[in-house]
Amino acid sequence: MDEQPRLMHSHAGVGMAGHPGLPQHMQESSGGTDGDGRKQDIGDILQQIMTITDQSLDEAQARKHALNCHRMKPALFNVLCEIKEKTVLSIRGAQEEEPPDPQLMRLDNMLLAEGVSGPEKGGGSAAAAAAAAASGGVGADNSAEHSDYRAKLSQIRQIYHTELEKYEQACNEFTTHVMNLLREQSRTRPISPKEIERMVSIIHRKFSSIQMQLKQSTCEAVMILRSRFLDARRKRRNFNKQATEILNEYFYSHLSNPYPSEEAKEELAKKCSITVAQVSNWFGNKRIRYKKNIGKFQEEANMYAAKTAVNAASVSAHGSQANSPSTPNSAGGYPSPCYQSDRRIQ
DNA sequence: TTCAATGATTAAGG
DNA sequence: CCTTAATCATTGAA
Numbered sequence: 001m002d003e004q005p006r007l008m009h010s011h012a013g014v015g016m017a018g019h020p021g022l023p024q025h026m027q028e029s030s031g032g033t034d035g036d037g038r039k040q041d042i043g044d045i046l047q048q049i050m051t052i053t054d055q056s057l058d059e060a061q062a063r064k065h066a067l068n069c070h071r072m073k074p075a076l077f078n079v080l081c082e083i084k085e086k087t088v089l090s091i092r093g094a095q096e097e098e099p100p101d102p103q104l105m106r107l108d109n110m111l112l113a114e115g116v117s118g119p120e121k122g123g124g125s126a127a128a129a130a131a132a133a134a135s136g137g138v139g140a141d142n143s144a145e146h147s148d149y150r151a152k153l154s155q156i157r158q159i160y161h162t163e164l165e166k167y168e169q170a171c172n173e174f175t176t177h178v179m180n181l182l183r184e185q186s187r188t189r190p191i192s193p194k195e196i197e198r199m200v201s202i203i204h205r206k207f208s209s210i211q212m213q214l215k216q217s218t219c220e221a222v223m224i225l226r227s228r229f230l231d232a233r234r235k236r237r238n239f240n241k242q243a244t245e246i247l248n249e250y251f252y253s254h255l256s257n258p259y260p261s262e263e264a265k266e267e268l269a270k271k272c273s274i275t276v277a278q279v280s281n282w283f284g285n286k287r288i289r290y291k292k293n294i295g296k297f298q299e300e301a302n303m304y305a306a307k308t309a310v311n312a313a314s315v316s317a318h319g320s321q322a323n324s325p326s327t328p329n330s331a332g333g334y335p336s337p338c339y340q341s342d343r344r345i346q
Numbered sequence: 347t348t349c350a351a352t353g354a355t356t357a358a359g360g
Numbered sequence: 361c362c363t364t365a366a367t368c369a370t371t372g373a374a
Contacts, residue, residue, distance in 0.1 A: 236353040236370065259363090280362085281354060288365060289352090 080190030
């Protein structure tokens with residue numbers, strides 16, 4: 001085996017610049033002393049390969065064809081592929097395996113949970129249910145917002161799917177294009193099927209990173225939509241005057257213990273046509289705000305105290321003076337018989 | 347445009 | 361669960 005290097009060395013001067021090794025075999029084998037025509041063949045082929053760029057196109061085509069038809073071609077091709085394979089592997093190392101990207105998985109999970117990816121209609125309703133659950137169990141009173149939310153979500157989903165499809169299509173197109181190209185070139189270059197495969201997987205990786213961007217931005221859009229939806233819930237309407245009257249009446253007539261029981265809340269909710277949660281909110285806000293600045297509410301307190309007094313009087317007088325505070329007779333409100341005193345304490 | 351009032355949400359605590 | 365307290369975001373009046 002050490003014969004080769006020595007020979008190469010001894011003939012070093014004879015070879016062409018840049019490719020000392022190749023013509024050498026020719027020289028050597030052209031002596032014909034080896035008897036075997038094989039070396040001659042290989043040398044021929046290599047020589048032709050080396051000079052192929054010097055030839056005119058037509059000539060090159062002819063040569064190419066000749067080379068392709070040469071009986072040694074498959075063997076040489078395999079050898080070159082093997083060498084190339086080894087080189088590539090040593091250069092690139094073993095970074096082949098791709099661990100499932102945790103971020104991508106996170107995005108996928110979220111899209112699935114939001115019903116953006118996944119089955120067409122089922123996902124949507126699941127998302128709506130999730131949104132309903134997230135909305136605090138208020139339930140049946142915000143169906144309009146739901147449909148709005150769902151419409152926007154399905155819009156996002158549609159965009160997402162069309163984009164995804166586009167990417168997939170582009171990926172496939174590009175892949176087949178590259179594959180064809182490589183297959184075509186594999187007639188003149190050492191390109192093994194394995195390498196083509198690898199190239200395809202590289203392409204797929206690239207495209208999937210693009211897809212990840214799509215998923216990312218879709219997630220963002222969903223998040224924004226969600227926060228908008230939550231904000232939509234915050235889009236409050238002030239309660240109407242009657243409702244506030246009723247709530248205030250209760251509040252000020254139970255000032256010593258303004259904590260309505262569950263039943264009381266339900267009744268108030270019904271009377272005000274708001275939800276129990278809203279009643280709770282109202283009382284929570286009222287208590288804290290009253291406590292924070294009693295002075296500011298003094299007037300209001302007096303007013304409602306007077307009103308309930310009047311109501312009570314009229315009820316006791318007339319026995320069945322239609323209950324509901326529909327049109328309080330004292331709407332104009334007289335300030336209050338009592339103190340109009342010093343507010344602005346704090 | 348400004349700003350107090352107000353309904354809703356959130357965090358902390360029981 | 362509920363409450364308090366702080367805060368957010370909108371409303372509606374000035």
